[in-house]
Amino acid sequence: MAVERPRRAADEAPLILYTWLVPISAGLSATRCLFAVTGSGPQAGTGSAALLDLYGWANPLVLIIAGVVSMAHLNQPLRPWRLVANPRSSWLSREGILFGVYTALVLLLTPALSLPEVLLPAVSSTASLLGVALLLTVGALYRSTAIPGWDTPSTLVVFLFSGISAAILLSGMVQPAGAAEDWRALSVVAAYLCQGISNLLLRFGGRIRRTSSGHGRTFMPGLNGGRWLSLCFLSVEGAVVVLALLTGSPGAVVALFVIVAVDQLHGRMVFFGRPFEDPTEMEIERYRATYRDDL
């Protein structure tokens, strides 16, 4: 049966950008937290210290862009406070509240406010935890829908792991003071593994569920878009990881971050561009398929 309501990824461009920027922001917060709590931040007066300052400015900028972009998704972008009217049962309301609190904490961490050193670990840790909570909330939001491709546990994993890979790569760009010699090598390998899991789950994930007629079980493929492109991404990322291991260059880590970012952006397009198959149509089709098997 024909797909009832095909969707174009471009229709959801604000959500694609938002869900791509939020993991990056969470990654920036986690990196900042790592440096603040362990005291292993880059040494003053070096190029990497300037990069850390850049983290401080980049994070609120990323969040503000994410917030503005996500408002474009709404019919009434100038009344965003309405989003938080139903936190009791709506994941979107919870996400809105978390986003607001998280943004406020991130703004506190900007270099312009020069937060006292004593408070830095506590605020960084809280912001980092809220960043992870925000990622999980975004995942739970899509997990709690009736769209089979989204209603899988892998949705949570995809959002969380894409944040982790961003965090690891961002920390790998800077060699923290006192870190092991192979810190950079470890970070690219770990980031590659996280991104690989996220990549594969996003494009190859599926689930097994009972058919509506109760006759048997059927495999419901997950998000099937761009499987070959997915493998291409994994190959290119793997090649850059090998390059980074051989050279130990921070440039290779930056290159990997850029490729991973493109990979994640494309993954979001696959996620949101999947045809919105009407559940009833799908159930009918599944019933037919099951019935044919019985003959």
Add this chain to the structure above:
Amino acid sequence: MRQIGTSHFDDKNRDVHQWGFLVDVERCLGCRGCEVACKVEHGAPPGNRWRRVYLVNDERHPDAPTYGLSMACNHCRKPQCLEVCPAGAYEKRGDGIVIHDAQRCLGCKYCTWACPFGAPSINPFTRKAQKCQLCFERLDQGQLPFCVESCPVGALQLVAVEPVGAGVKIWRGPGHRLELALTGREMAERVPGVPTSNTHPSLVFGLPRARGDGSGKA
């Protein structure tokens, strides 16, 4: 369960806890009259249908039942649209009808993703959600919904669905075959074509004939 047939809809029966649709799939001709009436009367834009008729087994497989399945918002007892709406644009009235307030709607589309029956849809012009409101204004005036009124064979009826507990309640209505009030999962298993849900849809079926069984009872 207490059924109010279309001919028995009057003032004395209006004090109900939950209105719902009875879809008699054996009677349904698949003419889509209900779908058209709803669309025309409510002025739904192109691409938006608040009621849809799905033809199950329209390939006429000899041993499988063929029937039309007229589906709209089922005004569930646990409506997902109401649960997930961040702006509180959905409300469940005292008579069980789930209504949508367009003034409050933010157009976030969350309800269209969450409803297992695909009932809410986004109006491409207003960019707000819309769905079957069970013609509550007409109901308040003692009139039947457009879809029910337009059905030429009485396959679509308005019924009062009383709470029957969590289990299956079998009831033989006057002049009707076996009718079931089922939980969402059971409904999906007994009536192919209906999505699995745990929202307790207020939907009653006159069941299709079972395969190879000419008795008309499932």
